[in-house]
Amino acid sequence: MKDKLTLSIEEDVIEFAHRLSKETNQSISSIVEKHLLELKEIKEQDYEVDPRVKKLSGIFEGEDFPESKEEMRRLFHEKNNS
Known part of the structure; x- marks a missing residue:
């Protein structure tokens, strides 16, 4: 189930996220979710x-x-x- 998450992020990072989103044709949510899933896998392997x-x-x-x-x-x- 998808749910909402509010983040406080530096303005320059937000601008980068918007540019990356347009360049890759992905939503910022999708980019963040994929990155967090990768970190989760790394963490679970190195427990x-x-x-x-x-x-x-x-x-x-x-x-x-x-x-x-x-x-x-x-x-x-x-x-x-x-």
Whole structure:
């Protein structure tokens, strides 16, 4: 569902947004939405594990909990394949 959002943006950025909108034949809303979706994807790929989840994870007991998904997978596979 689409909803409205009000933003406070510097005037020169607004002027740029209008020019970009005309050049690309896209609405400013569409441009902003696409950019935010790209940022959301990046953020979701590079997440940190919530501290509450760390407390529930017994597999890494006695060790520092890995901060990245890739490191967690590597350690998990090492423990299960040894």
